[in-house]
Amino acid sequence: MSEQSPYTNRDFLNQLLGKAVAARASDVHLKVGSPPAARVQGDLVFFRADPLRPADLEAIAVHVIRSPEQKQRIAELFELDGAYHADGICRFRYNLYRQRGELGIALRAIPSVVPTFESLGVPPSAVAMCEKERGLVVVVGAAGNGKSSTLAAMIAHLNRTQALHIVTIEDPIEFIHKDEKSSVSQREIGVDTSSFDAALRAAMRQDPDVILVGEVRDEETMDTALKAAETGHLVLATLHTPDVARTFGRMLSLAPKTAGGGDEWRERVAGTLQGIVAQRLLPRRDGQGQVLAAEILVCSGSVREAIKRPEHSPSLKELMEKGVHPYGMQTFEMHLRHLVSQGILDKEVAQRAASF
Numbered sequence: 193m194s195e196q197s198p199y200t201n202r203d204f205l206n207q208l209l210g211k212a213v214a215a216r217a218s219d220v221h222l223k224v225g226s227p228p229a230a231r232v233q234g235d236l237v238f239f240r241a242d243p244l245r246p247a248d249l250e251a252i253a254v255h256v257i258r259s260p261e262q263k264q265r266i267a268e269l270f271e272l273d274g275a276y277h278a279d280g281i282c283r284f285r286y287n288l289y290r291q292r293g294e295l296g297i298a299l300r301a302i303p304s305v306v307p308t309f310e311s312l313g314v315p316p317s318a319v320a321m322c323e324k325e326r327g328l329v330v331v332v333g334a335a336g337n338g339k340s341s342t343l344a345a346m347i348a349h350l351n352r353t354q355a356l357h358i359v360t361i362e363d364p365i366e367f368i369h370k371d372e373k374s375s376v377s378q379r380e381i382g383v384d385t386s387s388f389d390a391a392l393r394a395a396m397r398q399d400p401d402v403i404l405v406g407e408v409r410d411e412e413t414m415d416t417a418l419k420a421a422e423t424g425h426l427v428l429a430t431l432h433t434p435d436v437a438r439t440f441g442r443m444l445s446l447a448p449k450t451a452g453g454g455d456e457w458r459e460r461v462a463g464t465l466q467g468i469v470a471q472r473l474l475p476r477r478d479g480q481g482q483v484l485a486a487e488i489l490v491c492s493g494s495v496r497e498a499i500k501r502p503e504h505s506p507s508l509k510e511l512m513e514k515g516v517h518p519y520g521m522q523t524f525e526m527h528l529r530h531l532v533s534q535g536i537l538d539k540e541v542a543q544r545a546a547s548f
Contacts, residue, residue: 196247197245197250197251198248199251200251205255205278206279206280208228208239209278209284209299210278210280210281211239212230213282213301215230216232217230217232217237218300218301219299219301220298220299221236221299222248222249222252222297223291223296223297224249224292224296225244225294226238226244227239227243233479233481246294250295252297253266253269253288253297256274256286256288257272258274258275258383259383269290270289270290271288271290272287272288272289273285273288274382275302275364275380282301282302282303283366283368284300284301284302285299285366286299303367306344306345306347306348307344307367308348309349312338312341312342312484313484314484314486315488315522316520317467317521318467318486318488321466321467321469322350322426322428324426325426326421326425327427327464327466327491328429328461328465329346329427329428329429329466329467329468329469330430330431330468331428331469331471332430332431332432332433332435332436332439333432333434336473337472339430339471340367340406341367343404344369347360347367347369347376347428348367348369350402351374352372356375357374357375357399357400357401357402358374358376358377358404359379359395359398359403359404360376360377360403360406361379361392361395361406362381362404363407364380365380388405388406388407388413389416392405392413392416392417396416396419396425401425402425402428403417403420403426403428404427404428405417405428405429407429407430407431411446414446415448417429418460418461418464422460422463422464434470435524436487436489436508436509437509439470440508444458458499462497465491465499469488470486470524472524472545474542476537477535477537477541485527487522487523488522489512490520492519498511512526513526528542528546529542
């Protein structure tokens with residue numbers, strides 16, 4: 193008879209996660225055949241522990257999965273996203289997956305305190321975007337570059353300062369927002385609603401002032417987000433794109449495949465977009481965590497014209513370079529040079545990031 197996994201005890205799992213959080217780990221990796229590992233200061237560090245067995249991962253999966261139906265189907269699951277609350281420690285966003293036929297789980301620590309713009313280093317021009325009454329604000333970047341944290345800071349800022357109804361659509365819910373001046377309704381894919389598009393359509397009937405869309409993944413969600421912005425709502429959304437230029441490429445690829453759809457789509461985007469914040473988290477020169485490097489596009493009149501008629505306008509990069517005053521625009525290269533000049537970022541790290 194095989195030995196029972198110690199991970200059948202939830203406290204054992206939480207102790208492991210607590211040690212990772214105490215070491216200021218951003219992520220915890222659990223995989224059959226390897227000891228638990230944590231990402232600390234950008235590096236993967238393995239615990240001094242025995243390699244995890246299939247029974248260990250199955251026991252952990254039982255703890256983190258909320259749905260009773262999915263708990264019964266662990267052997268059939270290929271991948272699953274969700275959130276896990278470790279009592280007295282913090283919340284984690286997890287992705288359960290299979291590799292070599294066995295379970296693996298990656299957990300990202302979500303701080304219990306909602307971050308502020310100041311703590312994240314978000315530029316003032318990005319802060320101003322979320323104070324618009326209507327339109328579309330897009331926060332972009334590769335996975336793990338702080339998009340969710342910036343959006344959470346935007347929601348927290350509005351919650352503290354304005355009397356609004358804010359609806360968030362997330363997969364999963366990460367930061368928990370308690371009502372302050374605003375009423376915040378948080379909906380989770382797979383728990384409270386079936387999909388981003390379905391939840392976004394429903395949100396239009398929930399008297400919202402602000403709608404947060406955790407991720408725009410398809411044409412239908414993009415179209416509905418634009419409709420919400422066109423009808424007087426402020427929509428905050430994310431895309432998995434690395435910079436401003438490629439964000440527009442992605443948005444245009446989501447245009448309807450109909451005659452004239454591209455031109456009409458450009459008109460809609462130009463009319464609703466308030467701005468784009470592209471993010472990269474880079475290791476600080478002093479080794480004390482990471483610093484945010486940001487590319488900022490603010491939709492001035494010139495930018496709107498460039499979106500509608502790019503062949504007769506300067507490039508978006510040129511407009512960002514010239515839009516420092518009064519709009520607060522900047523390219524990644526401009527911000528990287530500033531961070532190097534301030535002694536915050538190593539020059540070699542900046543050079544690698546600039547060529548990304």
